[in-house]
Structure formats: C-alpha cells, structure tokens
Amino acid sequence: MAMIAKQCPDIEVSVVDVNADRIAAWNSDRLPVYEPGLDETVRQARDRNLFFSTDVDEAIRRSTIIFISVNTPTKTFGVGAGRAANLEFVEKCARQIAEVSTGHKIVVEKSTLPVRTAAAVKRILDTSGNGGSFAVLSNPEFLAEGTAVRDLLAPDRVLIGGEDIEAVERLATIYGRWIPDERILTTNLWSSELSKLTANAFLAQRVSSINAISALCEATEADVDEVAQAVGRDSRIGSKFLKASVGFGGSCFQKDVLNLVYLCEHFGLPEVAAYWDQVVTMNNFQKGRFSKRIVETMFNTVSDKQIGVWGFAFKKDTNDTRESAAISICRDLLRERSRLKIYDPQVSERQIRQDLAAQFCGSDGSITDAGQALLDQNLEVVNSCAAAAEQSHAITVLTEWDEFQSVNLDRVFASMQRPAFLFDGRNVINRDAAVASGFEFHGIGKP
Numbered sequence: 227m228a229m230i231a232k233q234c235p236d237i238e239v240s241v242v243d244v245n246a247d248r249i250a251a252w253n254s255d256r257l258p259v260y261e262p263g264l265d266e267t268v269r270q271a272r273d274r275n276l277f278f279s280t281d282v283d284e285a286i287r288r289s290t291i292i293f294i295s296v297n298t299p300t301k302t303f304g305v306g307a308g309r310a311a312n313l314e315f316v317e318k319c320a321r322q323i324a325e326v327s328t329g330h331k332i333v334v335e336k337s338t339l340p341v342r343t344a345a346a347v348k349r350i351l352d353t354s355g356n357g358g359s360f361a362v363l364s365n366p367e368f369l370a371e372g373t374a375v376r377d378l379l380a381p382d383r384v385l386i387g388g389e390d391i392e393a394v395e396r397l398a399t400i401y402g403r404w405i406p407d408e409r410i411l412t413t414n415l416w417s418s419e420l421s422k423l424t425a426n427a428f429l430a431q432r433v434s435s436i437n438a439i440s441a442l443c444e445a446t447e448a449d450v451d452e453v454a455q456a457v458g459r460d461s462r463i464g465s466k467f468l469k470a471s472v473g474f475g476g477s478c479f480q481k482d483v484l485n486l487v488y489l490c491e492h493f494g495l496p497e498v499a500a501y502w503d504q505v506v507t508m509n510n511f512q513k514g515r516f517s518k519r520i521v522e523t524m525f526n527t528v529s530d531k532q533i534g535v536w537g538f539a540f541k542k543d544t545n546d547t548r549e550s551a552a553i554s555i556c557r558d559l560l561r562e563r564s565r566l567k568i569y570d571p572q573v574s575e576r577q578i579r580q581d582l583a584a585q586f587c588g589s590d591g592s593i594t595d596a597g598q599a600l601l602d603q604n605l606e607v608v609n610s611c612a613a614a615a616e617q618s619h620a621i622t623v624l625t626e627w628d629e630f631q632s633v634n635l636d637r638v639f640a641s642m643q644r645p646a647f648l649f650d651g652r653n654v655i656n657r658d659a660a661v662a663s664g665f666e667f668h669g670i671g672k673p
C-alpha cells in the first residue's frame with residue numbers, strides 16, 4: 227500500500243488495522259517492519275496520501291477499492307487443524323465491509339487464500355443490507371521479505387484474477403502506473419488464488435530438494451554448493467533458490483504448503499497431498515538434523531557449554547522471526563541444557579524471548595516454571611557477534627546476515643574456548659578462513 231501511495235500521489239491510501247500498537251508504530255519514526263528502503267517509501271507518502279488509522283469503518287466508507295490483507299494462519303483447532311488456513315479474519319473483514327458499505331466497491335483479496343475463497347467472500351458481501359454492490363478480485367502478493375520494496379517496485383509479475391472485467395481493468399490501471407503492461411497478468415479467480423499457493427509450494431520444494439541433497443553430500447563428501455552450481459547451470463532448472471540451509475522459515479512457506487496439502491485432501495487427492503506434505507517433512511528433518519549434528523560433534527553433550535548464535539530472523543534483511551529455523555534449533559540446544567548467547571542485528575530481545583518462551587509452554591498455553599527457569603539461566607541476548615562468541619565453545623550461524631561475512635574470525639577465535647567449533651547453517655562463512663583461524667568448521671552439505 228505504501229508503494230501504491232508513493233507511485234500514485236493522486237490516490238488516497240488508508241491502511242487500517244485493529245491492532246492500535248501497530249498503527250501507532252506505522253505513524254512513528256520506528257516502523258514495526260524492518261525492510262531495506264521501506265522507511266524512505268513510507269516517509270515520502272505518509273500524511274500526503276498514505277494514512278494509518280484504526281478507524282476501519284471510516285476507511286471502508288471512503289474507499290472505492292478495499293484490499294483484504296489480514297493474516298491467514300494455519301488453523302490450530304477443529305477440522306483441518308495443523309493444515310487448513312484459518313479464514314476467520316478474512317470472513318470478519320468481509321462481514322464488516324458488507325455491513326458498512328454503501329454504493330459499489332471493488333474488494334481485493336490480497337491475503338493468501340485457499341482456492342474458491344472468493345466465492346465465500348462474495349456470498350458474504352452480497353448479504354449487505356445497505357444496498358452495497360461488490361466486485362471481488364484476487365490479487366495475491368508475491369513480494370519476498372527482505373527484498374519487499376525492490377520486489378514491489380519491479381515485480382516479476384502482478385497477478386489479477388476476476389470475472390468483472392471493469393474491476394480488473396481498474397486495478398490493473400493502478401499497477402500500470404509503474405509496472406509494464408506485459409508484467410500484469412490477468413486470469414480467472416480460481417487460477418489466481420491457486421497460483422499463489424503453487425508459487426510458494428514450488429519455492430519451498432526447491433529449498434527442501436537442495437536440503438535433501440545436502441544430507442547426502444555430508445554422507446558422501448560431495449559439496450552441496452558445487453552440486454547446486456553444476457545443477458543450476460541447466461537452463462531448465464536455473465540457478466536461483468538452490469542454496470542449502472538449515473531449513474526454510476517465514477510466515478508463508480509452511481503455512482501455504484500445508485494449506486495446499488489440505489486442499490488436495492479435501493478434493494480427494496491423497497497422493498498429491500502426500501507429495502507436497504513431504505516438502506514440510508523434509509524441512510523439519512533438516513532443522514532437527516542440524517541441532518543433532520551440533521550436539522554429536524561437541525562430544526555428544528552441550529550441557530553447560532556456551533554457544534554463540536549469530537542470527538535469529540528467518541532470513542537476512544528482515545526482523546521477522548515467524549517460523550524461523552533459529553527458533554527450533556535454539557529450543558533443541560536449550561533442551562540439551564546449553565547456554566545460549568544470541569545476537570541478531572534487527573530482532574529485538576523481547577521478540578527472541580517471546581519466541582523461545584512459546585517453545586516451553588504447558589497445556590494451558592503459558593510457559594512452564596521449568597521452561598522459564600531454563601530461559602532465565604541459559605539465555606542471554608547480546609548486541610554483537612563478538613559478544614555472542616566471547617567465551618563460547620561454539621558459534622552457530624542461523625541467519626545469512628551480510629555482516630557475518632566480514633567478522634574478524636581470528637579475533638573471534640581468540641576469545642573462545644578450545645576446541646572452538648563453527649557450525650554454519652547458511653554456508654555464508656568462508657570455510658578456509660575459518661579453518662585458518664583455528665576453527666573446527668561444519669557447513670551444511672559440506673564434506
């Protein structure tokens with residue numbers, strides 16, 4: 227929305243949210259989301275034609291186009307728990323729009339939704355008692371966190387699905403202000419909804435594919451980066467997104483693959499469901515394999531050993547930690563009674579503590595006494611790579627932040643216990659330099 231406002235000064239954009247703290251942060255100097263270039267984009271348009279508010283009804287009344295962009299998390303209860311998308315928030319939005327609207331509005335599904343959700347949204351909207359009429363479009367968002375501003379400025383494609391040609395045209399015209407026509411694709415509603423889930427499933431599948439090969443590399447002394455390079459040269463395969471790692475994270479990949487699995491089951495396609503389910507199984511295996519390897523390498527015990535953790539966000543250039551591989555790996559190491567010193571350039575101490583506390587909750591959903599004691603005694607959040615390494619027995623790299631590549635490894639090594647281990651879960655540290663500094667080095671998929 228900030229990008230639309232920036233590119234189209236004549237269009238008024240109101241971003242509304244029920245979370246007042248978030249809106250206050252969007253109106254402040256410290257935005258709630260860290261993304262390179264976002265501060266500048268917001269600053270250019272805010273209070274000119276970009277407004278943040280909690281007055282949802284007023285925004286509905288004033289707007290001719292309404293984007294539903296609320297969260298669609300995996301259901302944690304009832305039918306489809308652990309797989310299906312929870313559409314409660316989308317439905318609430320549709321009901322509110324139906325209730326408040328008068329006149330004609332274009333309602334755009336921007337959230338990632340299961341196929342055929344638009345039919346449900348349309349039915350709810352059509353119950354509007356105020357004589358409102360609606361066109362429903364699907365316009366899934368393909369930006370990647372960490373490169374969001376760049377992706378929005380020059381997207382590979384914008385996808386608009388819908389049956390109402392006039393509404394499709396209207397939305398396409400907005401994007402057309404800065405995106406070339408050939409990049410604006412229009413499809414039917416269901417293709418658009420399914421394309422978003424499919425794109426994320428394919429991306430997640432690629433990560434799981436190379437991660438599966440990384441396990442085999444470790445067993446056979448092949449090098450996964452060399453294999454990826456050789457494989458990626460095939461133009462049919464392509465070289466992007468073939469980086470082995472400790473596992474994918476983020477709020478979308480797992481949620482969307484599981485949603486696809488659920489849809490396949492729902493439509494009586496168990497074999498297709500099982501095929502996609504394996505992408506998530508492989509990712510969980512990769513995360514568990516990494517923490518196990520740390521423990522085994524460090525003489526089968528990390529109890530009372532200090533481990534420096536570099537990176538907690540699910541990827542570089544974001545402060546988002548949702549489903550970050552770091553969460554489960556830190557949890558595993560804490561369960562093994564190691565003492566963690568965590569450093570991330572953008573994630574707050576509060577967020578790290580909150581994410582790890584959630585891993586030690588009892589059946590009532592609150593942290594257990596034992597879990598709290600473990601965190602109090604064994605978790606420290608620090609503000610530099612050097613501080614995380616100081617007196618540690620090992621360092622583990624869990625996010626690929628650029629700054630980790632320019633750390634002075636000699637100095638870091640000198641401050642650590644011996645033998646000093648370096649477990650690179652992102653293959654971003656120069657192995658030869660680390661070994662030359664004295665580290666025992668372990669990368670993903672490395673001999």
Ligand SMILES: NC(=O)c1ccc[n+]([C@@H]2O[C@H](COP(=O)([O-])OP(=O)(O)OC[C@H]3O[C@@H](n4cnc5c(N)ncnc54)[C@H](O)[C@@H]3O)[C@@H](O)[C@H]2O)c1
Pocket residue numbers: 242243244245248282295296297298315318319336337338339367368369370371477478
């Ligand atoms: N994060 C991404 O990179 C990304 C990329 C593409 C698609 N998506 C999709 O976009 C959607 C949102 O993702 P997100 O990461 O921004 O989620 P989020 O949880 O960070 O934000 C959702 C916001 O919606 C607000 N909200 C919930 N119900 C509301 C209501 N009835 N009225 C007003 N506000 C309400 C919440 O308070 C919250 O601030 C999801 O469907 C996701 O799959 C996200």
